[in-house]
Amino acid sequence: MKLIAQGAEAKIYEAEFEEIFGVPLLKERVIVKHRIAKRYRIREIDFKLRKERTVREAKILHRAKVFGVNCPHVYEVNLRDMKLVMEFIEGDRLKELLERIPMEERLKLCREVGRQLAKLHKAGIVHGDLTTSNMILRDGKVYLIDFGLADFDSTLEARGVDLHLLKRAMESTHYKWFERGFEAVLEGYAEIMGEEARRDIERKIEEIESRGRYRERSWIG
Structure with missing residues (x-):
């Protein structure tokens, strides 16, 4: 994976994805958004916040797609590591x-x-x-x-x-x-x-x- 951006809440990587939920695919460029842990927060609160925000973003993208908005597909939601794997929009x-x-x-x-x-x-x-x-x-x-x-x-x-x-x-x-x-x-x-x-x-x-x-x-x- 190649780090392409870093914000206050997350690191953004460009990567190649070879499977979705265990199903093999042709290699595809994807964006991986990793919500990083904050050491200054209580561990349990930090985990809860990152989980809520990761789930919310995935739900928002899914609903936006349903309403015809051009936005990235969500390929995988990893709540163990707080990562979203999304379609790479090249243009x-x-x-x-x-x-x-x-x-x-x-x-x-x-x-x-x-x-x-x-x-x-x-x-x-x-x-x-x-x-x-x-x-x-x-x-x-x-x-x-x-x-x-x-x-x-x-x-x-x-x-x-x-x-x-x-x-x-x-x-x-x-x-x-x-x-x-x-x-x-x-x-x-x-x-x-x-x-x-x-x-x-x-x-x-x-x-x-x-x-x-x-x-x-x-x-x-």
């Missing part, structure tokens, strides 16, 4: 891809991002870390990846925060054209969720943004 990361294609293609992909996010929200799931770094284009389809911060939450507040985070990430990474891009995201979102849901989510985003401006003004004052 172009949207963070870089969006900066080197014409505007018309950018907006087309942004609308597809909106459709994928709407399907996720329709499943009662929020991603929790929506950036174009966590989106990959494979065979003409936009895939969402990295569900480590995802949760089951169907409230308007949670969905609004999800889209607010994406808007801020786009403003930071794609600042030259993010307004048109985020508008395209909302257009795609409305195709799945409906225009009323779009209006509700836009109002919620404005409310979340106004809270942030209020806190900033209060701190400065």
Whole structure:
């Protein structure tokens, strides 16, 4: 296995997988997510937390698939070592891809991002870390990846925060054209969720943004 990323909660490896639940397969590239033990936590609590988060992520990915979201398949859940073995999504990361294609293609992909996010929200799931770094284009389809911060939450507040985070990430990474891009995201979102849901989510985003401006003004004052 080759370590490709390490966060506060887990190490991410790229590996070759030869069997699923004991069934031999052709070698396939996979992602192995290993939730590592935290020595500062009481051992029993640490084990419980890592188990809950591993199971939750697997359940979230399964439910997202059922609702038509393009995301990795889960091949194996190892609750002894707290490892998830998932499909390796090979393709172009949207963070870089969006900066080197014409505007018309950018907006087309942004609308597809909106459709994928709407399907996720329709499943009662929020991603929790929506950036174009966590989106990959494979065979003409936009895939969402990295569900480590995802949760089951169907409230308007949670969905609004999800889209607010994406808007801020786009403003930071794609600042030259993010307004048109985020508008395209909302257009795609409305195709799945409906225009009323779009209006509700836009109002919620404005409310979340106004809270942030209020806190900033209060701190400065």
